[in-house]
Amino acid sequence: MIRPERREDQPAVFQVNLEAFGRPNEALLVDALRRSPTFLPELSLVALDGSRVVGHILFTAVEVKGTTRSHPALALAPMAVLPAFQRRGIGSSLVRRGLDDARALGHAVVIVVGHPAFYPRFGFVPAKPLDIRAPFEVSSAAFMALELRPDALRGVRGEVRYPPEFADVEG
Numbered sequence: 001m002i003r004p005e006r007r008e009d010q011p012a013v014f015q016v017n018l019e020a021f022g023r024p025n026e027a028l029l030v031d032a033l034r035r036s037p038t039f040l041p042e043l044s045l046v047a048l049d050g051s052r053v054v055g056h057i058l059f060t061a062v063e064v065k066g067t068t069r070s071h072p073a074l075a076l077a078p079m080a081v082l083p084a085f086q087r088r089g090i091g092s093s094l095v096r097r098g099l100d101d102a103r104a105l106g107h108a109v110v111i112v113v114g115h116p117a118f119y120p121r122f123g124f125v126p127a128k129p130l131d132i133r134a135p136f137e138v139s140s141a142a143f144m145a146l147e148l149r150p151d152a153l154r155g156v157r158g159e160v161r162y163p164p165e166f167a168d169v170e171g
């Protein structure tokens, strides 16, 4: 079962991120992003096993800032599944549901920094050849983009501007 998070899910979402990443950075990032204007409550999704939150995915609003114009996009980050529940397809289900919901809400482009073996199965392609650039050091294979409707990536180029909360996550 996957649904948007509710207020009472917040401690469990924190725990899922804490345990999946083995550090508090991403859990704290989610808490910080909830207070950001870039937070989209419909796109903070939880995966449930019974009534227990075992997975979480978040999409926040970003911009791809080109020289003449900026393009709205979403950043997929972070995503986490409790270690005991990994490799059962929960993460993939969260990605698919998140992309479907984002499309239904009218979003057009999604950016992700993630495993190059995982995200292409959902349609993500390397962003660098499209001249979409990250504002930080990242291997070009890990920096990917996806269009939620045909040709949505056409003309989208520039540097991705993340909410400032992301700057605190690496440690």
Ligand SMILES: CC(C)(COP(=O)(O)OP(=O)(O)OC[C@H]1O[C@@H](n2cnc3c(N)ncnc32)[C@H](O)[C@@H]1OP(=O)(O)O)[C@@H](O)C(=O)NCCC(=O)NCCS
Binding pocket: 020, 021, 077, 078, 079, 080, 081, 082, 085, 086, 087, 088, 089, 090, 091, 092, 093, 114, 117, 118
């Ligand atoms: C990434 C993550 C959310 C995937 O969730 P999941 O429920 O295990 O995902 P799925 O069962 O759909 O697995 C699909 C793929 O994930 C990858 N994967 C999942 N768990 C993995 C693990 N422990 N080690 C390495 N790869 C893993 C595999 O490539 C797998 O591909 P396969 O189908 O070819 O085997 C989960 O492993 C996790 O929480 N990891 C720690 C946090 C993290 O790194 N998040 C992503 C960065 S934001």
